[in-house]
Amino acid sequence: MAMADTRLAYPEGRLILRDVTLRDGLQLTRSWPSTDQKRALLEALYSAGLRHFEVGSFLPADRMPQFADVRDIVDAVAVLPGAHGVALALNERGARDALATQVPEITVVLSASEAHNQANARRSKKESLAAVARITALRDAERRDTIVNAGIAMAFGCSLSGEVEEDTVLRLVEQCLEAGADMVGLADTVGYGGPRQIAQMARRMSALCGQRPWVLHLHDTRGLGLANAAAAMNEGCRVFDASLGGLGGCPFAPGASGNIVLEDLAFLAVQMGFDTDIGLEALIAARPHLSDSLPGEVMHGALAQAGLPQTGSGQRALY
Amino acid sequence: MAMADTRLAYPEGRLILRDVTLRDGLQLTRSWPSTDQKRALLEALYSAGLRHFEVGSFLPADRMPQFADVRDIVDAVAVLPGAHGVALALNERGARDALATQVPEITVVLSASEAHNQANARRSKKESLAAVARITALRDAERRDTIVNAGIAMAFGCSLSGEVEEDTVLRLVEQCLEAGADMVGLADTVGYGGPRQIAQMARRMSALCGQRPWVLHLHDTRGLGLANAAAAMNEGCRVFDASLGGLGGCPFAPGASGNIVLEDLAFLAVQMGFDTDIGLEALIAARPHLSDSLPGEVMHGALAQAGLPQTGSGQRALY
Numbered sequence: 001m002a003m004a005d006t007r008l009a010y011p012e013g014r015l016i017l018r019d020v021t022l023r024d025g026l027q028l029t030r031s032w033p034s035t036d037q038k039r040a041l042l043e044a045l046y047s048a049g050l051r052h053f054e055v056g057s058f059l060p061a062d063r064m065p066q067f068a069d070v071r072d073i074v075d076a077v078a079v080l081p082g083a084h085g086v087a088l089a090l091n092e093r094g095a096r097d098a099l100a101t102q103v104p105e106i107t108v109v110l111s112a113s114e115a116h117n118q119a120n121a122r123r124s125k126k127e128s129l130a131a132v133a134r135i136t137a138l139r140d141a142e143r144r145d146t147i148v149n150a151g152i153a154m155a156f157g158c159s160l161s162g163e164v165e166e167d168t169v170l171r172l173v174e175q176c177l178e179a180g181a182d183m184v185g186l187a188d189t190v191g192y193g194g195p196r197q198i199a200q201m202a203r204r205m206s207a208l209c210g211q212r213p214w215v216l217h218l219h220d221t222r223g224l225g226l227a228n229a230a231a232a233m234n235e236g237c238r239v240f241d242a243s244l245g246g247l248g249g250c251p252f253a254p255g256a257s258g259n260i261v262l263e264d265l266a267f268l269a270v271q272m273g274f275d276t277d278i279g280l281e282a283l284i285a286a287r288p289h290l291s292d293s294l295p296g297e298v299m300h301g302a303l304a305q306a307g308l309p310q311t312g313s314g315q316r317a318l319y
Numbered sequence: 320m321a322m323a324d325t326r327l328a329y330p331e332g333r334l335i336l337r338d339v340t341l342r343d344g345l346q347l348t349r350s351w352p353s354t355d356q357k358r359a360l361l362e363a364l365y366s367a368g369l370r371h372f373e374v375g376s377f378l379p380a381d382r383m384p385q386f387a388d389v390r391d392i393v394d395a396v397a398v399l400p401g402a403h404g405v406a407l408a409l410n411e412r413g414a415r416d417a418l419a420t421q422v423p424e425i426t427v428v429l430s431a432s433e434a435h436n437q438a439n440a441r442r443s444k445k446e447s448l449a450a451v452a453r454i455t456a457l458r459d460a461e462r463r464d465t466i467v468n469a470g471i472a473m474a475f476g477c478s479l480s481g482e483v484e485e486d487t488v489l490r491l492v493e494q495c496l497e498a499g500a501d502m503v504g505l506a507d508t509v510g511y512g513g514p515r516q517i518a519q520m521a522r523r524m525s526a527l528c529g530q531r532p533w534v535l536h537l538h539d540t541r542g543l544g545l546a547n548a549a550a551a552m553n554e555g556c557r558v559f560d561a562s563l564g565g566l567g568g569c570p571f572a573p574g575a576s577g578n579i580v581l582e583d584l585a586f587l588a589v590q591m592g593f594d595t596d597i598g599l600e601a602l603i604a605a606r607p608h609l610s611d612s613l614p615g616e617v618m619h620g621a622l623a624q625a626g627l628p629q630t631g632s633g634q635r636a637l638y
Binding site: 157159162163190191192193194195196197220221222223224226227229230231255257261264267268270271272273301302303305306307309310311 | 476478510514549574589622
């Protein structure tokens, strides 16, 4: 096993919030930031206390041109002390390209739904699972300290095929771990989940994964994103993906829309009593780096619009 | 005591969602629906399964002209079989006017924060509490079966004065009940609360109120509205206020914005395993009645934008 347990280990009372703005956040936008604008955004998020960044996908540039500069963004994260970069791969070719960089974590995406696995990765679930095994073997041969994270899309329901059984997801989690993945992420790709479903899954995932971290990747498509995040926090999930302004969505999932809003998630974490080392004011101040580079895109986020709560003295609370 | 316990009693596994669109929802809009448009909206919401409606405030029409037709709306609710109307009053004059109608419930508003009580009702908390006692005496003398509900604003923090102590709120709840109120509502007027705070308060309120229903009135100002609602559902709260499209906000609370979105709250209720008798498709279909009568106002709501989850057959799930 690679070093996931120690690198992503978290002390009691802490959450790790992973910024996916430069990957998931750019999947449905009509334009994308330049490499320099991406670097400036990363630096602003880093200054706000973020340390975990998805940098893009290793896909053919003609398919997803917004990730053509993914190697530059891997390097941009690598120079930030203590920062941890994550890159996506859908297959061995992508994983091989990622392993040729210094990115410390590769998320291999597969789907709990056969229909979405075909739509997204153009292969069956079984083939994607076999690819996880081949990718971890490649990792063992080429760069052993690279974390392989298996990201399971549509883990709470699928807009192509409807309900997804909890046992199906958990069996896939076990199979990914058996295939050599160091950790697993579960994605509510189209916002079908509710807090009870998420809480139940989080209990079972916490039991299954033990001290091994696992990631919850939520979309706010149907308004329950932060309610789902709170439920998962209560049940032991400690690693959450989110994007600035709630941008994002899977281009191969009908009706997909944005991730949960990073700024509001960070506020939720504070309100739930968790430490994240993220400064909310600085996080909100990072938004123009994104919005200025994406003219015409709608930036979501209630906290940014309303501002932080005031203390009795009229000063802002020390978030 | 009036008949709150029986009229608002709820069987296990049920939630009561109260529509506050025609009261709180119209407090910050630049225009408001005509009386006929209000009636059409009520009928659409009633068709969707809603049975509890705030109809407006009994305030001088020159102060809040959007409620000048409140008596007509009381009557419009009264003719809908099984529907329950609620009207707001800030003082004895308002309560007296409300008692002169057939509205079955009067919400008397006071604030957990002295500063907001002054800003909103132009009197001290002590004076507002004394008014609750005078209003329940008036009710006993004039129309005994009227429910008096004491609505406590800023119960989770105040944008004028900062933190509000939980014990302060609970003491005020006890005082309202001692003053003859049949039930109490707690309002997160400016969205300062988080799920742990709400859950802790809900546990204490459920213990304090026993079989007596109590209302949670949430605003989504900082994005945590539905996370807070889910936390309260888990801890025994069974009555929730919300508005169509999330319109609303207190005009005397700095930085106030809209209520939690009724459509998304109803979806949350389903996802949390509660029955509400509300049809989600019909509820979403009611939105144009509001938006068409309020040109230029932003209607919120993720479910309405994304649509209901699909089942495996491509049919919508039976919500």
